[in-house]
Structure formats: C-alpha cells, structure tokens
Amino acid sequence: MTLPHRLSASTGVGLLAAPILVLLVLLVFLPPDGTERSAWAQFIGRFHPLVVHLPIALILLVPVMELVGRDQRFPYLRASAPFVLVLALIGGIVASLLGWCLGRSGGFSGPLVSQHMWSGASLITLCWLCWVLHGRGGRLEVIYWIVLGAAVGAVAWTGYRGGQISLGENHLTQHMPGAFRKLLGVPARTATDPAIGGGNTFYGARIQPIFTRSCLACHSPEKRKAGLRLDNYAGIMRGGKHGAVVKAGDLRGSDLFRRVTLSSTDDNFMPRGGKPPLSPDQVKLIELWIADGASGTASLDSIKGAPAGVESSARAEVTFGKIDFAEVAKRRADVASTLATLRQRFPNVLDYESRGSADLVVNALVMGDKFKDDDLAALTPLSKNIVMADFSRTAITDNSAPVLAGMKRLRTLRLMHTRIGDITVRSLTDLDQLESLSVFDTAVTPAALPALARLPKLQRVYVGQTAITATSSNAVKEKLLF
Amino acid sequence: MPDSEIRPSAPSDLEVDESLHPGVELALLRARTRRHFLRTLGGGLGTLFMGTLAAKVARAAGVSPEGEALDFTRDASSPLAALPPQFPAKVQRVIYLHMAGAPSQLELFEYKPELKRFDGQDCPASFLAGKRFAFISGVPKLLGSQYPFHQTGESGHWISDRLPHIEKHIDDLCFIKSMRTEQFNHAPAQLLVHTGNPRLGYPSLGSWVVYGLGTVNQNLPGFIVLLSGGKSPDGGKQLWSSGFLPSVYQGVQCRSHGEPVLYLDNPPGVTRPLRRGMLDTIDEINRQTYATFGNPETVTRIAQYEMAFRMQMDATDAMDIRKEPDSVRAQYGAKPDEASFANNCLVARRLAERGVRFIQLYHWGWDSHGADAKEALNLGFTDRCREVDQPTAALLADLKSRGMLEDTLVVWGGEFGRTPMRENRGGQEMKYIGRDHNPSAFTLWMAGGGVKPGITHGQTDDMGYEIVKDPVEIRDLHATMLYLLGFDHHKLNYRFQGLEQKLTSVKPARVVAEILA
Numbered sequence: 001m002t003l004p005h006r007l008s009a010s011t012g013v014g015l016l017a018a019p020i021l022v023l024l025v026l027l028v029f030l031p032p033d034g035t036e037r038s039a040w041a042q043f044i045g046r047f048h049p050l051v052v053h054l055p056i057a058l059i060l061l062v063p064v065m066e067l068v069g070r071d072q073r074f075p076y077l078r079a080s081a082p083f084v085l086v087l088a089l090i091g092g093i094v095a096s097l098l099g100w101c102l103g104r105s106g107g108f109s110g111p112l113v114s115q116h117m118w119s120g121a122s123l124i125t126l127c128w129l130c131w132v133l134h135g136r137g138g139r140l141e142v143i144y145w146i147v148l149g150a151a152v153g154a155v156a157w158t159g160y161r162g163g164q165i166s167l168g169e170n171h172l173t174q175h176m177p178g179a180f181r182k183l184l185g186v187p188a189r190t191a192t193d194p195a196i197g198g199g200n201t202f203y204g205a206r207i208q209p210i211f212t213r214s215c216l217a218c219h220s221p222e223k224r225k226a227g228l229r230l231d232n233y234a235g236i237m238r239g240g241k242h243g244a245v246v247k248a249g250d251l252r253g254s255d256l257f258r259r260v261t262l263s264s265t266d267d268n269f270m271p272r273g274g275k276p277p278l279s280p281d282q283v284k285l286i287e288l289w290i291a292d293g294a295s296g297t298a299s300l301d302s303i304k305g306a307p308a309g310v311e312s313s314a315r316a317e318v319t320f321g322k323i324d325f326a327e328v329a330k331r332r333a334d335v336a337s338t339l340a341t342l343r344q345r346f347p348n349v350l351d352y353e354s355r356g357s358a359d360l361v362v363n364a365l366v367m368g369d370k371f372k373d374d375d376l377a378a379l380t381p382l383s384k385n386i387v388m389a390d391f392s393r394t395a396i397t398d399n400s401a402p403v404l405a406g407m408k409r410l411r412t413l414r415l416m417h418t419r420i421g422d423i424t425v426r427s428l429t430d431l432d433q434l435e436s437l438s439v440f441d442t443a444v445t446p447a448a449l450p451a452l453a454r455l456p457k458l459q460r461v462y463v464g465q466t467a468i469t470a471t472s473s474n475a476v477k478e479k480l481l482f
Numbered sequence: 483m484p485d486s487e488i489r490p491s492a493p494s495d496l497e498v499d500e501s502l503h504p505g506v507e508l509a510l511l512r513a514r515t516r517r518h519f520l521r522t523l524g525g526g527l528g529t530l531f532m533g534t535l536a537a538k539v540a541r542a543a544g545v546s547p548e549g550e551a552l553d554f555t556r557d558a559s560s561p562l563a564a565l566p567p568q569f570p571a572k573v574q575r576v577i578y579l580h581m582a583g584a585p586s587q588l589e590l591f592e593y594k595p596e597l598k599r600f601d602g603q604d605c606p607a608s609f610l611a612g613k614r615f616a617f618i619s620g621v622p623k624l625l626g627s628q629y630p631f632h633q634t635g636e637s638g639h640w641i642s643d644r645l646p647h648i649e650k651h652i653d654d655l656c657f658i659k660s661m662r663t664e665q666f667n668h669a670p671a672q673l674l675v676h677t678g679n680p681r682l683g684y685p686s687l688g689s690w691v692v693y694g695l696g697t698v699n700q701n702l703p704g705f706i707v708l709l710s711g712g713k714s715p716d717g718g719k720q721l722w723s724s725g726f727l728p729s730v731y732q733g734v735q736c737r738s739h740g741e742p743v744l745y746l747d748n749p750p751g752v753t754r755p756l757r758r759g760m761l762d763t764i765d766e767i768n769r770q771t772y773a774t775f776g777n778p779e780t781v782t783r784i785a786q787y788e789m790a791f792r793m794q795m796d797a798t799d800a801m802d803i804r805k806e807p808d809s810v811r812a813q814y815g816a817k818p819d820e821a822s823f824a825n826n827c828l829v830a831r832r833l834a835e836r837g838v839r840f841i842q843l844y845h846w847g848w849d850s851h852g853a854d855a856k857e858a859l860n861l862g863f864t865d866r867c868r869e870v871d872q873p874t875a876a877l878l879a880d881l882k883s884r885g886m887l888e889d890t891l892v893v894w895g896g897e898f899g900r901t902p903m904r905e906n907r908g909g910q911e912m913k914y915i916g917r918d919h920n921p922s923a924f925t926l927w928m929a930g931g932g933v934k935p936g937i938t939h940g941q942t943d944d945m946g947y948e949i950v951k952d953p954v955e956i957r958d959l960h961a962t963m964l965y966l967l968g969f970d971h972h973k974l975n976y977r978f979q980g981l982e983q984k985l986t987s988v989k990p991a992r993v994v995a996e997i998l999a
Contacts, residue, residue: 280607280608281608310952317995318965318993320972323568349698353566354567354568355552356569363564363837366700366836393835438884462884464883464884481883482883
C-alpha cells in the first residue's frame, strides 16, 4: 500500500483502538454477574444476538476475498479487504457493547458467559490487528495470515459458546443422529431423552413438582436468579453462577440440598423471601433423589423409602348438565296455567322439581290441618305430573285414596301423622314408580301390607308408630322401617 | 350493604338537590360546559357500542344474554318464597351439627394403633418443621388415643367407646377422614367452614341455601340457629350472617326455652288484630320508604315484621318440646326449660318436620387443650361426648323412622382437627391431657340423602397427622353440599362488588363424587 494511505489510516488505527480499550475496561471491571439491572440494559442487550451476525459474516468474508483476490482477475478484492475489516470491526464493537449490556442486564454469569465474552473481545482485537497488518508485505504478511486465521477460529469459538448460552450446552449434539454420534464419539443421547421428567420417573413425579411449586418464583427461565433455572432437568443439572447445585450421588457437594436444609434464619437458606420452607417430606425426597444419582429417568419405584405422596381415589367427576330454558318452557306448557291457578290457592305447596323439569313436588305439610280432602282433590288435574308428595300433618283421610291412587308417577309419598288408613294404602297398587312410602303415626295395619308387595320399585316403607310391628310376618318385611 | 343495585338512579357528580338554593340551578347550568357534553357523549357512544358488541358475542357463542344464569328474584313481599333447585335435588334440608372448638378425631373416629405405640415419646422433628401451632412449643410428646377403640357395624368402622349411641348408626354415616382447612384459630376456621371465607362479611352456608331455595314454610324462618348454652362459638353471629346477601337470608338464632325469639309474644293488652293493624301501618310507611330509596334492606324489614307476626302462631309451637311425649324426650335426654344440645336436637327434628330449610346447631367446649379440667381429654371431653352422643343418635333415629333421612342431610364436624402430639403449653408438661389444633387433617361425617352410608373417604397417616389420601377442602365440602341440594356451586351466585360471588369463592372447588350415593 502507498504511504499516504498508511498515514491517514494511523489516526483511524487510534480511533478504532479507543473503543476496543473502553470495551476491555468495561469487561474487566464490570463483568456480567447475574444481578438484574435496569430495563434499558435489558432492552438494548436483547439486540445483541441480532446485530452480532453482521460482523461474523464480514469477518468470514475477509479470508474469502483474500484468497479469491489472489487470482489475477479479481485484484480489487484484496484491495477492498481493509474496508470490510473496518466494517466488521465497527459491527463487532457495537455487538460487543450490546453483548455487555445483555450480560449486565441480569441472569448471565458463570464460566460459559465469561468465555464467550473474552473470546468475543479477543476476536475484536484480532480484527483490529488484521486491519493494522493488512498489506504490510514481507514477514508481516505471514503474521497477517496467522492473525486472520486466529480471528476465524475465534468467530467459531465465540459463536459456539454463544449458542450454548442461548440454546443449551449441547445444542450442536442435541439432535445429532446416532451414526454421527458414534463417529464423533459423542455419548449416546441422554440429556434429551424424552423419558426425562416423565410422569413415571421419580424426578418427574416427585422432584420437579417441588421445584415448580417452591422455586420458580426466582429460578424461572425468565428470572434465573444467580443464573440458575430449576424449571427443567437440564437447568437443575447445569447449575448457576456458583457452579453446580446438584451433584449426582454427592449430598454434601450439592449446594441446593445444603441450602434447603439450613436453618430458615440463615442468609443462604432457600426458599427465601418469606416463602414457606420445604416440608420434611420434600427435603427427604430431594435427599433420596440426589443420593440415588439425581437421575432424570430413574423410575418412580426405583427409589425405596420415599415418603408417600397424597394419593387420590379413582375420580368419577360430577358433571352439570345445561338447562335449555326454551325447551323447558315447552314441556311445562301443559301444566303451567293449571299450576299457576293452584299456586294462588296453595301458596308454597306446589312447585317444579327443578329448574329444568316439568315434574312437580307437593309440600302440603306447610298448610297443616287446613289442607283437607277437597283440597287434595283440587290437585287432580296435575296428578300425572307429581313425582314427590308430602301430606304429613294434613287433615286428609281415606276419602282421598282415589286421588292419591291417580298420582301414578309418585316416587316418594309421605302420609305421616294423618288420618289415612288401610283403604288408602290398598289403593296405591298402580303406583309402579313408588320407591318410598311413609305412613308413620297412622292407622295403617298389617292387613294393608300385601297390597304393597305388588309395587315393583318400592324399597322403603316407614311404618313407625302404627299397628305394624317387626314380628308381623308379611310380604314386604325387608322393606319395612320402624 | 348491597344497596347499589336497586337504587332508583345513581346521582351523577353534578346532580344535587337544586331546591336548596335558587342560585344553585343557574350555577350548575353554567358549570356544565361543552367539555362535559363531549365527555358524556364519548362515554355514551362507547357504552352503546360495547353493549351491542357484547350481545353479538353472546349470540355467536350460542347463549342468551342472560346465559344460563339462574333467576333468584322473588316478589318483594315474599323474599323467602321457595324456588326449585337447578337440578332435581337429593336433599331438601340440612341439619348441621357443629362441634365448636374442634373435637379430637383421635379420641373418636380415627383409630391409630401406631400412634398408641409411640405414646410418650418425643415427637419427631419432621412433624414440627414449618408448622405453626397455637400452643405447642419445643418438642412435644406423642399422645396415643385416650380411649379404647373397637370395630363395629357391618362397615367394620373403628370407633372409640365415647359415643355408644352414635355407634348404633355407624352404618348410616359417611366419614370424611381427610378434611383440611387453611385456618388454625377457631374464629377464622369456623368462618371458613360456615361462610367459605375466613374473613368477616361473607354469607353463611345457610344463607346461601335459603337464598337459592327459599323455604316452604313461610311461618318459620328458613335458616334457624340453635346454641346449646355455655360458650357461643368464637366466630360469633357472623357464622350465620347473610354477608352481602340481603339480610332477610341471615340465620335466626332461636332460644331453646321460653319464647323462641325474645318479645315474640304480644304483651298483655295487645290483641292479635291490634298487632295486625299496627303492622299494616308500619308496612305502609316502609313501602313508601322503599319506593323512594329502593333499599332492599327496607324489604327485609317488612318481611321480618310479617315473619314475626306469622311466627307468633307457629314458632312457639314448633320450638316447644313439651309437646313431645316423655318417652321421646327421654330418648334425646331433653329436659324442657334449659339450653342444651339435647333439646336443640329435638327442636331440630320438629323444625325439619315443619319444612325449615337449614337448621344449624352449635355445641361448645370441644377445645381440648388440657389447660384445665373442662378442656381435658380425660375429663371435659367425656362430658361433651355424653352431651351430644345420645341426642345425635336420637335425631338420626327419628329422621330415619319417619323416612326423612332420605332427603335430609345431617353433617357433624368441627372447624379443624387436633394434633397427635400432647399439648405442652409453654414447653411444660401440663396437669391435664390435651391436644393442640391441627388444621392439616380432621374428621367430619355426613348422613342422609345422597351420600353413601357406611363408607369412609380419605385417609391420614399412621399418626393421624397429615392426609395421605383424597384431601377434601372446605370448599369441596361446600360444593358437595350444594350439589346434594340441587345446585352447581358456580351457578348459585350473587353479584356483589362487580363479581358473581359464590359460596365456594374463587379457588376451584370439587364435588366429592366418591361419597355420592
């Protein structure tokens, strides 16, 4: 290159060296420490992965230009290399500053992060060196090529580390087909084993739920306090900024276990911030799990002596049907007007069985002895709709027998403390839906009972305080209650 | 008070009584600027738009504007009128026997031979870590059951020797051994059991039920509360409060002797027609007040006067256990003219027969800490057992013989359980034997309509300390009771403070399907 070019560039050398120095100072004195900082730092920092790819591409372009430029047909390529290098350098500095912001914004710390960071810083320095050495010729030409090669290597290494931070440590091998694994000596797939955390694994069924419930307020993928996430197996085993928290088979070396078993007043105790401590059972489960090798796939019953969890019986859930009020109104159309009239006469005595039903229930007991035989007769138009009826304490007598006999859909009939007798009971032979009959404290005698034997659905007959006794033998003996 | 709904018109910020001063009207008109107009206009248009949009969305979703919401409105003159349940109900009425103070499940229904084996030994540290106790401090000793257990009935349920009468009905009882609560002090725990919320101001179970179903007998309150004398429950009258529901749905506490409600009878010289005339006039004034202010509490006032008038006829009769034959009183161990659980059980049966919807009994003195003889497991506890055993059994027997156990739900339980550790108040061994509060597990039983008889649901560990199977939350109990009464607990609700409030509150509640017959 010509002299004027070099002279004018020397100021550029300084100009570009200055931000690099600033960056290095920042990295040394204000390294990422996992502590959360302002939203601005987070916001700006998130552009790091976006911006970083531009300088990567530019740096990789330089050796291509140098090599192809050796051909006589493309000499301009070699001449343009410094231009591309400067662009790469500027892009790299910007990306590094963004990366520093991201690192400082919280949740990033540990060896992985610092390796990525220093490797990135070296890359920028190497680029700067390349630019300084470019076109010097002679021995410097050789050094230039060595530095350029180092820069390409640094791109690969920084990129790999960056990928590990964002995609996980094994992001390159994670989905590697088995054949490649053998070839490259990568251990067979374990970390991504779909069996990890399954409902039938000890880890999935007993351990992760503890962390999910008690730890994710701070150690979630979003917050990652102390660089630690406890939302999945990989995160637990990776650890945080202080290194591993769970060491398989090594309780003493497992910081997580140490912290949950400290005194709750200790500064290092977890969970902190007033959250309830783990229960003795939960601590025991974690202890057994780590001691057993902290496996993600060991089956639920492989670890003996674990405290039992809360079991549940086989669950038959109750379902609530929907009521189609329009359809209900249609079904009620037949009875609605009669019902309305009778309800005027007997307030609170008659009602639908439910909101979705056209069947009726009768509660005449509220009228007491004001409810007489002719009142009961007034219910005749509705007798096919009545499914439950209570006439206890009313003044009805055997004269009402035909009306009651017409209520053929009755399931429950109560005639306690009334003046009915055998005539009424004998007349109930057509009530083939009747399940329960109470004639408690009436004049009913054993002579009426044979009539009830013909009722197919009858299950219970309450005959307390009647002439019927437990000793009187009859056809419905098993159904009698006293 | 939930008076915002029916208030005729909510006054806006600019509307005041203009007649106060002749200049005010003019000042108000001047104060109303174009900005006011535009602001109102914008809001109004927005509301109109949202209104049409909401209706469209609702139609698109296939629900009517009212959705499936249940209508609980009634005629203002009969706020307690019976309404049908949402679904055909298994249960028409509830008799809830609350043992205030929390009876020890380990002396009654929870047979724990392992605990007996460790009796007198130091409690393991794991029992104490992260737990809060009312009184236990330091390391307490484990305490085996103070009474022998035996198996009984066809269900083979284990029971102690303290409840020989209830024992006869063991095959009718459905035990939940895995109840748990989030409160470890009496008042909030009782509030949680009875209102679904540990804080004041929420409607009680009985209030919700009467709000939802009304009551068939308009001459008696739909929700009656009976106390056995002694100490009132710590939760106080809030336990039968109607909370934000109109206060006509609150529980009516009745006395077990004399007039059921004080001053229910007419004083000498006041005849029934005279009383009627007086009430008619008062009602007329109240109706005018309601027409002006629209406060539902005025409706409550009218209804309460009318109820009291009707109760003069029926309540005294319903509550009078002298009307029962001696033999029946003897069965219950009831003695007229005293306040006792026995009398209340007999009254409860008489009220159930008369169509009262929700009958709440409180017994007292179950707080067996062992701080004195009255609350010692080996002394006062035995008295408490004796006081409730015979009448509870008699109540079950009576309901059963009348066929009423088919559609009555009887619930027996406390507000939490008691610890398998002996209480050591102040770290000292105490003179009497007692147990501290244990909210983590307690036993409750139900009998009657819709529940499986003779079964046990849920299980605690060998010490009776923690639930190991099928935990049932208080809200699950409530959801289950409402289910038996014919309601989806989500649908029995009342709009208050912008929320469709419900008994089971906002956490998901589950109907305990396993115990349903």
